[in-house]
Amino acid sequence: MSVFDDLVGQERAAAVLARAASAAAEAVAGGRGAGMTHAWLFTGPPGSGRSTAARAFAAALMCPDRGCGHCDLCHQVAIGSHPDLESVRPQGLSYSVKQTRELILRAAGAPTLGRWRVVLFEDADRTTEAAANALLKAIEEPPPRTVWLLCSPAPDDMVTTIRSRCRLVTLVTPSAAAVANVLATRDSVPPALADFAARAAQGDIERARRLALDEEARRRREAVLSIPVSLSGVGECISAAERLVKTAEEEAAAATAELNESETAELRKAYGEGSSGKGLNKGLVRGGAGALKELEDRQKSRATRIKRDTLDVALLELVAFYRDVLAVQFGAGVVLANEDRRADIDDLARTTTAERSLRRIDAIMQCRERLAANVNPQIAVEAMTLDLRP
Template identity: 80%
Template sequence: MGVFDDLVGQERAAATLRRAAAAGADLLAGGRGTGMTHAWLFTGPPGSGREEAARAFTAALFCPDQGCGHCDMCHQVEVGSHPDLEIVRPQGLSYGIKDTRRLILRAAGAPTLGRWRVVLFEDADRATEGASNALLKAIEEPPPKTVWLLCAPSPDDMMITIRSRCRLVTLVTPPTAAVAHVLATRENVPPAMAEFAARAAQGHIDRARRLALDAEARARREAVLSIPRSLTGVGECVMAAERLVKTAEDEAAAVTAVLNESEITELRQAYGEGSTGKGLNRGLIRGGAGALKDLEDRQKSRATRTKRDVIDASLLDLVAFYRDVLAVQFGAHVELASEDRRADLDELARASTPEDTLRRIDAIMRCRRRLASNVSPQMAVESMTISLHRPRL
């Protein structure tokens, strides 16, 4: 299998990238390299595989056979150890100008192995305005063999001046059947479970994999989808909001705890804590306290981001649920992401109008916008659950 064979349901994008990789090889060989450019923007809905497509393209640029999938170059890209690949994963709420300037300096170096130097910037839409302006200058005047691969949900999430200088690769939501096939063939998931996970994840490949393989992930989804039925009064709305936010906090803490501890330990060791010998002491040497404070600030930002992402995933499950309610109300013959809760869908469809359902969907989307604007999660989610209970208020 080649590196592009792992891109589920992205045949058109894969064909474009194959041609560009061939053009890149031609350019290195002294040809014109028509079809290869130094800046790319990968866009698509969550779970469509933006980062996977960018990584596959990177492997194809490094690989002598343009992405065979089994050579050392392809393997190094897959595990992230290739010396000419710089992967940027913003873990906090944003990616600042200082980090971007350091990144640009690293990207300016010549390739170690002589082909390309690739910067794969995941979630590039998190770059601040200052960082985006610095990035624009780097993209406008890149070194001859540096390639920038930016990933964002949509072109509109990037500065117009940046996206105008990038070649756009648009990924689509993979079909349910394609995702289910991947789960069944690569993860040995039973067909019924694979179909359920693919349908519930709405084409989000990583989410489908978690639902298929992790019973706790399925339990969390079940808890979220039980919210509409539980909203029988204002008190129940407040309690439902508290449960949702508390679950997000617990999951974010679990995700970041181990990583935080290892980062702090490594930093303390780097600054000499516990060292012995002449001129050394068992505390942090000069500069260590400031570095530790900066690390703790970044970890807090990462924890906040993780919490928001967990809540947002729950909100998207609720949007899918009410979209399915709307489909039932109109008698539309479409695939339902919440088919496993068909009784709840039918009951709510009978007890409300399509206008009520649309107002409920609007309330969820408004909650997402408020969370993105740093509104207190508890307040934003409480307002949403009350609107779900009484959509016309």
């Protein structure tokens, strides 16, 4: 058993990381450690398992047996409690230079257990320009036992200077069969449901797991895929856009409400709210007004990100639907991602042209670009649904 066994369909990347872990163990023992470097960049499409691969490599670096998968150190890395692992995932739309500098200071310390100090930075492409510059300096001049593991969808999402100083690990989209096998063996999902979820998720392992285990996720997918056949007029287009945006807002609110409340309560308590003593409560709460405002800004940014990510998942579902339509129109002998919507796909394939299908896919991708550029979601999605009309 190895920590790399969890990397579904990533045999080549797993072999590279296993060899590097062996080199790292050699370096710890006083050898050259050829093949080990201090900065790594994990890239791959959504759902390919970038952070999973990075975490597995972190466990292999910490483990005396190079990632056995069953010792206490491997378990601590898996759950994020290892004292020498700094795990970061930007919760908002971006990661600021202030946060990056604080992270660099934490990463500069010597390893507690004597092997490596590892920084696992998910969504590293969300760093601001100033933050990227600060990160570059840390990667250029790292402490001798600090290893940076950066995760990004594509190499080009990171600035060239950072990319050139990292060893690249490229992950691929796992096959539907591999994903279905994982769902059936590890999550005890019935084979038919596992096959459906794997096809619908198009290789995105986490998305497939949600579809297989969460009935609400399947319901939301059905609502999205019913849109193409419902756009008979302008009114229907506006209503469909409103439903998409409202669903994203509700999901963001549900995902953040409890966390926001607990964070705010903890901050108020830290600044003395509820404390006894003359003048103590009022003075400390007033002193924490700036910190409270900063927290509220972070919470709004986090909610916006969740809303945007939820919308993006829906848009990618629509892209997959029209891509299936295009495959039928060209007579391609491929397995459709949305085989369960075969009747709707065949109907659109008969009544529209391949050129029209391509234009619809372009309209969805343009909507994604507009949302990334902070265009009002309602306006961006309405423009898209109008372009999707028959």
